[in-house]
Amino acid sequence: MQGVSSFGLSAVSNIFADRTRIGLPAFEFTVCSDHIGLLRTDLGLLMQVTAGPEAISGADLVILLPTEARPLTLHAPIIEAIKGAYRRGAIVSAYCTGTLLLASTGLLDGRRTATNWEFAAQLAQLHPAIRVDGEALYVDEGRIVTGAAAASGIDMCLHLLRREHGSSVANGVAREAMVASRRESGHVHSLLPISPGDRTAHSGSDDTPLTEVLAWARSQLHRALSVNEMARQALMSPRTFARRFREATGTTPHAWVLEQRLDRAEELLETTALPIHKIAQEVGFRSDSVLREHFVRRRGVAPRDYRRAAGRRS
Structure with missing residues (x-):
């Protein structure tokens, strides 16, 4: 989506980068959008996107990144692709304004959901069926995982790595990426330095x-x-x-x-x-x-x- 967060792209791609050289699992990272071709980020940078909604069909994890685009809605093909991935058993995740995008799929209805505190009231007003938690770093609802703002996306991704691949993998990625390996999802202002590189x-x-x-x-x-x-x-x-x-x-x-x-x-x-x-x-x-x-x-x-x-x- 136009206006996607440059920081979000960088942070998530860094967490799921190829680190097989140090014995960590391999991940295939793909950026897809409903807009094939040049995509402008929130910083005005241009990137070439070659994959559309069809790329979601084979994904084990789908992450909706924050964006400055308005209105915060998804086009029908993306919505159907995300819902199809969830029905197939994939994990669907989002953070910051990406949570508002995910809300438009209906997958957050009836669930506790994290988002940037700035948008918590807006999310609750637009989607009253969602139990919005504006204080949590991230919220794990099984195959739906949502996060707060900015660096919380890193916490959310490391939590998913820890949950799916174990602490040794999550801590290894955190050390390589030079980020905190664990910040518990209690309060958005809680800073818990854990790893040697923290x-x-x-x-x-x-x-x-x-x-x-x-x-x-x-x-x-x-x-x-x-x-x-x-x-x-x-x-x-x-x-x-x-x-x-x-x-x-x-x-x-x-x-x-x-x-x-x-x-x-x-x-x-x-x-x-x-x-x-x-x-x-x-x-x-x-x-x-x-x-x-x-x-x-x-x-x-x-x-x-x-x-x-x-x-x-x-």
């Missing part, structure tokens, strides 16, 4: 010490980590450290460390044959039963079942 993004402050202590903490997951010790590592008082940590990440040090332990446990379950009790030790849980308790709370399945499912997926 950078905290709290405006108006120098978070270099905090970034460094996060990297250090990830290397110490096998043992107990207290707020006092992390504060000493950051050369801050515990009170200042806790405040700066919450400002930069939107969560507490304790909750953040727990997420790191579980992320690492997922990777080890996916990529190694280590016994469950050894994995529990590697990531800092007192026993495999403690790992199991936290893992079930996060994933809804026990670590052993998760490993079995990951083996089938690969």
Whole structure:
């Protein structure tokens, strides 16, 4: 569609780029539109589009990108192609104004849906059957996944990679793309730096010490980590450290460390044959039963079942 987001095109194509050289799965990325030929982006850049709605018929994942085009509606051939892909079993996704485009297909009716907070009221007014969530980074409704604005599209795509291919693939792509590997879909202003390549993004402050202590903490997951010790590592008082940590990440040090332990446990379950009790030790849980308790709370399945499912997926 004319006026498509240049950032959206760049971000999504980067996430699904060919990284087979480093052992990651191969993805075939295709840009299609109802307008074959030259397409002008929101920055005025021209790109040649050679695929039309027919390209959607073979897709496993369809993503509707943000656009500046108005009105925010799709032409009938695109609507039918998207609905056909969904009926066939494909995942259909959209974020920012792309969510308003997806709403015109009717696939969002009755579902909780994320979008840019600026357009939440408009989406709710135009489509009262949709339960609009203007606060979430992304909303996972199974084969329909929607996201908020701008960088939230990256979070949404990494979530899909993690869900379909596992944490090791999602984290590998995030490291290569130099983006945060996980920002939980709680609130659009929550910034959760997770991977070694992450950078905290709290405006108006120098978070270099905090970034460094996060990297250090990830290397110490096998043992107990207290707020006092992390504060000493950051050369801050515990009170200042806790405040700066919450400002930069939107969560507490304790909750953040727990997420790191579980992320690492997922990777080890996916990529190694280590016994469950050894994995529990590697990531800092007192026993495999403690790992199991936290893992079930996060994933809804026990670590052993998760490993079995990951083996089938690969």
